[in-house]
Amino acid sequence: xxxxxxxxxxxxxxxxxxxxxxxxxxxxxxxxxxxxxxxxxxxxxxxxxxxxxxxxxxxxxxxxxxxxxxxxxxxxxxxxxxxxxxxxxxxxxxxxxxxxxxxxxxxxxxxxxxxxxxxxxxxxxxxxxxxxxxxxxxxxxxxxxxxxxxxxxxxxxxxxxxxxxxxxxxxxxxxxxxxxxxxxxxxxxxxxxxxxxxxxxxxxxxxxxxxxxxxxxxxxxxxxxxxxxxxxxxxxxxxxxxxxxxxxxxxxxxxxxxxxxxxxxxxxxxxxxxxxxxxxxxxxxxxxxxxxxxxxxxxxxxxx
Amino acid sequence: xxxxxxxxxxxxxxxxxxxxxxxxxxxxxxxxxxxxxxxxxxxxxxxxxxxxxxxxxxxxxxxxxxxxxxxxxxxxxxxxxxxxxxxxxxxxxxxxxxxxxxxxxxxxxxxxxxxxxxxxxxxxxxxxxxxxxxxxxxxxxxxxxxxxxxxxxxxxxxxxxxxxxxxxxxxxxxxxxxxxxxxxxxxxxxxxxxxxxxxxxxxxxxxxxxxxxxxxxxxxxxxxxxxxxxxxxxxxxxxxxxxxxxxxxxxxxxxxxxxxxxxxxxxxxxxxxxxxxxxxxxxxxxxxxxxxxxxxxxxxxxxxxxxxxxxxxxxxxxxxxxxxxxxxxxxxxxxxxxxxxxxxxxxxxxxxxxxxxxxxxxxxxxxxxxxxxxxxxxxxxxxxxxxxxxxxxxxxxxxxxxxxxxxxxxxxxxxxxxxxxxxxxxxxxxxxxxx
Numbered sequence: 117x118x119x120x121x122x123x124x125x126x127x128x129x130x131x132x133x134x135x136x137x138x139x140x141x142x143x144x145x146x147x148x149x150x151x152x153x154x155x156x157x158x159x160x161x162x163x164x165x166x167x168x169x170x171x172x173x174x175x176x177x178x179x180x181x182x183x184x185x186x187x188x189x190x191x192x193x194x195x196x197x198x199x200x201x202x203x204x205x206x207x208x209x210x211x212x213x214x215x216x217x218x219x220x221x222x223x224x225x226x227x228x229x230x231x232x233x234x235x236x237x238x239x240x241x242x243x244x245x246x247x248x249x250x251x252x253x254x255x256x257x258x259x260x261x262x263x264x265x266x267x268x269x270x271x272x273x274x275x276x277x278x279x280x281x282x283x284x285x286x287x288x289x290x291x292x293x294x295x296x297x298x299x300x301x302x303x304x305x306x307x308x309x310x311x312x313x314x315x316x317x318x319x320x321x322x323x324x325x326x327x328x329x330x331x332x333x334x335x336x337x338x339x340x341x342x343x344x345x346x347x348x349x350x351x352x353x354x355x356x357x358x359x360x361x362x363x364x365x366x367x368x369x370x371x372x373x374x375x376x377x378x379x380x381x382x383x384x385x386x387x388x389x390x391x392x393x394x395x396x397x398x399x400x401x402x403x404x405x406x407x408x409x410x411x412x413x414x415x416x417x418x419x420x
Numbered sequence: 421x422x423x424x425x426x427x428x429x430x431x432x433x434x435x436x437x438x439x440x441x442x443x444x445x446x447x448x449x450x451x452x453x454x455x456x457x458x459x460x461x462x463x464x465x466x467x468x469x470x471x472x473x474x475x476x477x478x479x480x481x482x483x484x485x486x487x488x489x490x491x492x493x494x495x496x497x498x499x500x501x502x503x504x505x506x507x508x509x510x511x512x513x514x515x516x517x518x519x520x521x522x523x524x525x526x527x528x529x530x531x532x533x534x535x536x537x538x539x540x541x542x543x544x545x546x547x548x549x550x551x552x553x554x555x556x557x558x559x560x561x562x563x564x565x566x567x568x569x570x571x572x573x574x575x576x577x578x579x580x581x582x583x584x585x586x587x588x589x590x591x592x593x594x595x596x597x598x599x600x601x602x603x604x605x606x607x608x609x610x611x612x613x614x615x616x617x618x619x620x621x622x623x624x625x626x627x628x629x630x631x632x633x634x635x636x637x638x639x640x641x642x643x644x645x646x647x648x649x650x651x652x653x654x655x656x657x658x659x660x661x662x663x664x665x666x667x668x669x670x671x672x673x674x675x676x677x678x679x680x681x682x683x684x685x686x687x688x689x690x691x692x693x694x695x696x697x698x699x700x701x702x703x704x705x706x707x708x709x710x711x712x713x714x715x716x717x718x719x720x721x722x723x724x725x726x727x728x729x730x731x732x733x734x735x736x737x738x739x740x741x742x743x744x745x746x747x748x749x750x751x752x753x754x755x756x757x758x759x760x761x762x763x764x765x766x767x768x769x770x771x772x773x774x775x776x777x778x779x780x781x782x783x784x785x786x787x788x789x790x791x792x793x794x795x796x797x798x799x800x801x802x803x804x805x806x807x808x809x810x811x812x813x814x815x816x817x818x819x820x821x822x823x824x825x826x827x828x829x830x831x832x833x834x835x836x837x838x839x840x841x842x843x844x845x846x847x848x849x850x851x852x853x854x855x
Contacts, residue, residue: 120734120735120736120737120747120748120749120750120751121735121736121747121770121772122736122747122749123736123747123772124832124834124835124838125742125743125744125745125746125819125821125834126742126743126744126821126824126825126834127736127738127742127743127745127747127763127765127770128428128429128580128742128743128821128825129773129824129825129827129830130426130825130826130827130828132783132826132828133773133776133828133829133830134776134777134779134828134829136828137779137781137828187776187777190776192779230777231777231779232777232778232779232780232829233777233780358779358780358781358782359779359780362782363780363781363782363785363786363795364782364785364786365786411793412785412791412793413791414665414790414791414792414793414812414813414816415423415652415662415789415790415791415816416664416665416813416816417662417663417664417665417667417672418662418664418665418667
């Protein structure tokens, strides 16, 4: 008889794997991917392909150079690539998109230890760096017909230009980054992720509710605020990132509220029309403290 | 609100199958340690004739157990066996004559009060049959009886595959009633709460029918959620009491006893036959016809596998279920007193999943019944920060396996927790020594 295997219990494991989680996120991003190509034309696909390819390649390359185990099969680099592309305007030069991808994977993710270890959201951070480095191309919004348009937030901030209708906003026909404009597609993806238990409702609901409530208090149009900028994509896909946000539900609520407040602060009183990326990065930095303060106490009983 | 946990597959393939007797094996190997505490000392020697129920191992001190022969025949050897924890333990190897003659020592005990009841439980050789193997006479032999206001009977059987408790309820419910009556009469406890998971419909019907007119027995049907049968979980879900860190059920006025253990005590009081036979679920992906078998203690696992037939070569064999069971080193290892199941896994089922990096998703802590943080524990353990492990309360971990089960990265979290517990124990001991 062959030697029997020996290992510590449990001897059963759930079916879920990191790869399956990431695959679910990719599936949830598909409606937004399709919408981006309908709204902004097929160049969107080119930008998305470049970001995904460069993210995966740079993860593979970095791990090879550092003689680490190659983890590209977990598909997390694909998710980062898609999210970064969704945060770029359609006219972005491809080399800039590639540069941003390398920053996201190598600087933000791998240099901090790879998957699960990065304290900041790779896509949001890379977008901020690109905003600083390529401020011209990062804020030029063009439609397939060559018409350029300011984003609704810029229109509202400046008080000039025509705002799109609610329906246009909901379907995504407005100036903005590739994957952030179609609220319908993002909602579909978000609901899918919640239904699949990849994410919980806590951070998205806290974030959206905070922005809605503060807009109401400040006398702004709630509908435009919620459907503008990167709010919807951030709510479901970026402030729900595992490694850079709190793991427990109370922490997730705090994180969402914090993101909402900072977004409002920047949008209404800051120099930038849009503040979602910054709010994510600031809250990422606060995450260890939120986690510590909101951590569930072990059930030690006895009221101790 | 209930404690956290997780859904695991039930795989209760044998729930509806009446238990069958395994033909008496030609040889049994009976270890002198099938309990928590000091191993017993053999009181027979090579060549001795023994009969069923005869004492072959005497307790070595108070915290030890009596061990009885499960077959009639001749002692072939006093040998040694490596147990799952790597410890060597003495064994009495008996060649069976196939007659299963009962020893003259087997007589129903005379029980008239608490002391004689505890003595009888001690003489029966019974230990916690849910798998723990804690000497029952110590558990029931409480000093201050007035502290106890309830007995929680553990019939949750939340592990996948295992149905031996279910079968005991269905087939031996009259002995369970006798066990309950004895505890009521001799220990003065008036409240019995039996916790059972809702997936055991036949057993629940049987219990409801048989105990409908019994005062003080509550049948509490609980959701099938692992680890419903964990002591702390069950006491909390049945009585709403949380057993404090480092304390025992008795500290919240409760005795928790496995349903098969209590039924056995009832049976022993009537027949006087000590614990020599066990109902064991034999299942797993390598087993062709899963069964519940009544097996003489000491029977080599191989005999059970042969009787149930294997459809694939077992790659891993467990004492107990897949969530908390122990991997046995060899199919020659015997069935123990506390063995409630033998799970034989084929290559595919046994193959450990590939471990990938932690993605910090938090599923482990969000499923821990005791709200521990396995990620933080793993970090503290890696850094050797024993004081942090104390703060993280790793000592209360019951090793139920929920964290490892739900981990998408398949991290060996239970293993780390076990190591961390050992590190914490050492640290606390050294701290105590310095004082």
